[in-house]
Amino acid sequence: MLHIVVCIKQVPDSREIRIDPVTNTLIRQGVPSIVNFYDLHGLEEALRIKDELGACVTVVTMGPPPAEKSLKECISLGADRAVLVTDRKFAGADTLATSYVLAKTLEKVAEEFGAIDMVFCGKQTLDGDTGQVGPGIACRLDLEQLTYVGKVIHVDPEKRRVRVERKLEDGIEVVETSFPVLITALKELNKVRRAPMPGMIRAARFKPTVWTTNDFPDIEISKIGLKGSPTIVSKTWVPEVRKVNGEKIAGVAPEQIAEQLMEKLWGSELAQKLGWA
Amino acid sequence: MSTEQNNEQMPDWSQYRGVLVFVEQRSGTAKKVSWQLLGAGKKLADKLEVPLMAFVIGDQVDHLADEAIYYGADRVFLCQGPELQDYRTRPYSRITLKLIEEHKPEICLFGATGTGRDLAGAIATHLPTGLTADTTELDVEPHPSRLLLASRPAFSEKMMATILCKQYRPQMATARAGVFQALPRDPERKGEIVLIANPTEGEQIATEVVNFIEQTGTVNLEEAEIIVSGGRGLGGIEPFRLLKELADELGGQVGASRACVDAGWIAHEHQVGQTGYTVRPKLYFAIGISGAVQHTVGMAGSDVIIAINKDENAPIFQFAHYGIVGDLFQIVPAITAEVKKRKAAKEDPTMAFKV
Ligand SMILES: Cc1cc2nc3c(=O)[nH]c(=O)nc-3n(C[C@H](O)[C@H](O)[C@H](O)COP(=O)(O)OP(=O)(O)OC[C@H]3O[C@@H](n4cnc5c(N)ncnc54)[C@H](O)[C@@H]3O)c2cc1C
Ligand SMILES: Nc1ncnc2c1ncn2[C@@H]1O[C@H](COP(=O)(O)O)[C@@H](O)[C@H]1O
Numbered sequence: 001m002l003h004i005v006v007c008i009k010q011v012p013d014s015r016e017i018r019i020d021p022v023t024n025t026l027i028r029q030g031v032p033s034i035v036n037f038y039d040l041h042g043l044e045e046a047l048r049i050k051d052e053l054g055a056c057v058t059v060v061t062m063g064p065p066p067a068e069k070s071l072k073e074c075i076s077l078g079a080d081r082a083v084l085v086t087d088r089k090f091a092g093a094d095t096l097a098t099s100y101v102l103a104k105t106l107e108k109v110a111e112e113f114g115a116i117d118m119v120f121c122g123k124q125t126l127d128g129d130t131g132q133v134g135p136g137i138a139c140r141l142d143l144e145q146l147t148y149v150g151k152v153i154h155v156d157p158e159k160r161r162v163r164v165e166r167k168l169e170d171g172i173e174v175v176e177t178s179f180p181v182l183i184t185a186l187k188e189l190n191k192v193r194r195a196p197m198p199g200m201i202r203a204a205r206f207k208p209t210v211w212t213t214n215d216f217p218d219i220e221i222s223k224i225g226l227k228g229s230p231t232i233v234s235k236t237w238v239p240e241v242r243k244v245n246g247e248k249i250a251g252v253a254p255e256q257i258a259e260q261l262m263e264k265l266w267g268s269e270l271a272q273k274l275g276w277a
Numbered sequence: 278m279s280t281e282q283n284n285e286q287m288p289d290w291s292q293y294r295g296v297l298v299f300v301e302q303r304s305g306t307a308k309k310v311s312w313q314l315l316g317a318g319k320k321l322a323d324k325l326e327v328p329l330m331a332f333v334i335g336d337q338v339d340h341l342a343d344e345a346i347y348y349g350a351d352r353v354f355l356c357q358g359p360e361l362q363d364y365r366t367r368p369y370s371r372i373t374l375k376l377i378e379e380h381k382p383e384i385c386l387f388g389a390t391g392t393g394r395d396l397a398g399a400i401a402t403h404l405p406t407g408l409t410a411d412t413t414e415l416d417v418e419p420h421p422s423r424l425l426l427a428s429r430p431a432f433s434e435k436m437m438a439t440i441l442c443k444q445y446r447p448q449m450a451t452a453r454a455g456v457f458q459a460l461p462r463d464p465e466r467k468g469e470i471v472l473i474a475n476p477t478e479g480e481q482i483a484t485e486v487v488n489f490i491e492q493t494g495t496v497n498l499e500e501a502e503i504i505v506s507g508g509r510g511l512g513g514i515e516p517f518r519l520l521k522e523l524a525d526e527l528g529g530q531v532g533a534s535r536a537c538v539d540a541g542w543i544a545h546e547h548q549v550g551q552t553g554y555t556v557r558p559k560l561y562f563a564i565g566i567s568g569a570v571q572h573t574v575g576m577a578g579s580d581v582i583i584a585i586n587k588d589e590n591a592p593i594f595q596f597a598h599y600g601i602v603g604d605l606f607q608i609v610p611a612i613t614a615e616v617k618k619r620k621a622a623k624e625d626p627t628m629a630f631k632v
Contacts, residue, residue, distance in 0.1 A: 095398075095408065095410075096401065096402060096405055096407065096408075129410065129411070130408075130411070131394050131398065131410065132394070132398040132401070132410060134398070135394075135395060135398030135402065136398060136399075136401075136402040139370075139398075139399045139403055140402060144366075144367075144483050144484055145366045145395065145399065146484075147391060147394070147395045147398075148395075163487065166391065167391075168390070168392065169390055169391060169546075170303060170308075170491060170492065171489055171491040171492040172489070172490045172492060173363075173486060173488070173489050174486070174487040174488040175484060175486050175487060176484070176485045176487055177483050177484040177485070178483040178484075229407075230405070230442045230443075230445045231407035231408070231409060231440050231441070231442050232440065232441045232442070232443060233431075233438050233439070234426075234439045234441045235438070235439050236436050236437065236438045236439075237436070237437055238436065242578070243595045243596060244582070244595070244596060244597065244598055245594070245595055246582075246599055247598070247599060248589075248594070248600045248602065249600065249601050250601075250602060250603075253611075254603065254604075254607040254611035255615070257601055257603060257608060258608065258611035258612040258614065258615040259615055261583065261599060261601065261612065262612070262615045262616065262619060264599065265581070265599075266619065270559060270580065273559055274559055274560065276619075276623075
């Protein structure tokens with residue numbers, strides 16, 4: 001049976017986030033958490049493949065203990081298994097350190113629960129907002145990598161091939177590759193289902209597998225968390241914009257306003273630049 | 278992203294010199310962001326007193342190596358072959374890695390496009406080094422620190438963050454299309470072209486590009502001279518027709534605030550602002566847009582700005598050269614009609630007397 005892993009991240013709801021002006025880190029306290037919505041589209045696609053071809057779906061997250069809630073949400077939707085990788089030593093990770101820990105996690109998932117055929121990640125997270133973790137994992141595990149996937153056209157478990165549509169700025173690329181593959185999901189990929197009642201009941205009692213640094217005997221401490229992160233936030237600021245406070249055009253009738261406006265524009269330098277005059 | 282750590286030793290990076298830019302192309306046509314990045318890269322290279330380098334990968338793309346020189350590169354690495362016609366992560370990243378390992382640039386820039394992000398994400402992990410995504414400002418500290426100051430909108434309202442990579446080289450960033458300015462193309466400019474062998478030649482590559490369906494929309498906000506943008510004040514999809522009519526009449530394009538894109542009224546490629554395009558047209562209309570900083574950072578550089586809003590206290594008026602307080606549903610059609618009238622008068626002077 002196919003084994004599909006979905007990497008999900010619990011993220012603070014974007015509208016409520018602030019940055020601590022002293023430490024320049026995100027203040028996460030008091031901010032409601034949600035499953036990064038691109039990741040839910042990755043999960044949905046894994047579940048569709050499961051519905052169609054049969055598959056075992058493992059959900060993985062690296063995060064603080066409360067991220068268990070997000071894993072339970074994935075279980076309620078139909079995931080078979082969930083792994084929470086959590087340790088204070090993982091904190092402060094940038095994309096390089098995150099992909100290192102997730103790659104280690106996936107190796108361990110494969111060892112304990114069976115070889116992995118497909119991995120789904122979201123296109124990007126709402127907080128990190130980089131889209132780099134997926135390619136990072138693929139690179140470390142030497143998986144084929146298909147980013148920005150808007151449609152999975154065909155999965156062939158015999159030939160171990162998958163054909164997808166990648167959505168790029170200038171068009172749609174139809175591309176095919178072999179397992180094991182890592183796919184990053186766009187929201188066009190599918191419509192996320194609602195949790196069915198039995199799923200919700202299962203999730204309520206569900207306890208994810210929890211791994212800490214102790215469960216990874218060969219993990220290099222210098223490559224994880226803050227220490228393992230090459231990028232550093234040096235400062236944050238509020239962007240400033242030029243204010244011109246130009247003239248107001250008022251009038252009774254819209255036609256009058258339009259005429260006044262055009263009279264001004266037509267007489268201006270702009271009209272010359274645009275070749276109107 | 279982590280917070281600043283103090284009292285660290287900087288390793289010796291003196292072997293790493295120069296700025297390297299990825300020239301992204303499809304079927305022999307370069308993405309505009311490539312030239313914009315050369316424009317941004319040139320400033321960095323000049324400040325560091327190092328050459329600006331570019332690399333081109335593809336099939337029959339000699340001419341792009343020349344173009345890269347015309348747009349500011351001093352040295353261009355060129356790797357060609359029929360098997361490199363389409364972008365695929367494995368061969369492209371192997372070539373790029375070989376290039377970086379041999380020529381040791383201190384800074385590498387990629388467009389924050391599907392391809393650029395795919396490639397940069399793989400390479401940064403391999404090297405390994407830090408990679409800053411989606412930058413909108415690039416600067417560099419002069420010698421001896423030579424640090425790339427890569428700034429991007431941060432996940433927080435109204436925030437920008439500068440990201441540094443002190444302990445690793447090269448320093449890598451992807452940069453958003455439309456933000457940086459290309460240098461004027463100079464076909465007299467001379468530079469060096471270095472041919473690179475494909476290290477994956479003859480190898481079986483699992484990934485196969487089956488087809489590409491081009492979907493270039495007609496929107497190209499970065500190049501538009503006139504942009505007619507709408508905001509939440511439009512209230513739905515249908516009123517965008519009014520904006521389209523005005524834009525068509527003026528020979529301009531339709532833009533939008535994020536609120537409209539989030540509501541699904543218009544595609545993201547129309548979005549102006551921090552997480553959309555930064556535009557500098559000669560004329561910009563902000564219609565039913567309140568003027569949140571995330572929007573204004575993307576349009577305040579326009580030559581002439583006209584705001585239409587029914588709320589006279591809307592912040593957008595602070596950025597407008599001409600502010601119209603009123604109902605967009607009445608004002609916009611009136612402006613369109615006025616433009617029609619003036620155009621007709623220009624084409625046929627006698628018309629001016631008839632209307
Ligand atoms: C991280 C982050 C990034 C962001 N990036 C962007 C970005 O790139 N671009 C962007 O635009 N926004 C961005 N935003 C969102 C931004 O903060 C604002 O929410 C958004 O710009 C508001 O859009 P709006 O002006 O269309 O809507 P509103 O703020 O709702 O304004 C609508 C305006 O229409 C006026 N109006 C209503 N009816 C009429 C009428 N009949 N006639 C005339 N006027 C009328 C109202 O008076 C009001 O001023 C970002 C936000 C975050 C948090
Ligand atoms: N801490 C994490 N745990 C699990 N998956 C993650 C984590 N961080 C990122 N990812 C995955 O990588 C994708 C891209 O994240 P990012 O590079 O942060 O934008 C996300 O959509 C997730 O699928």
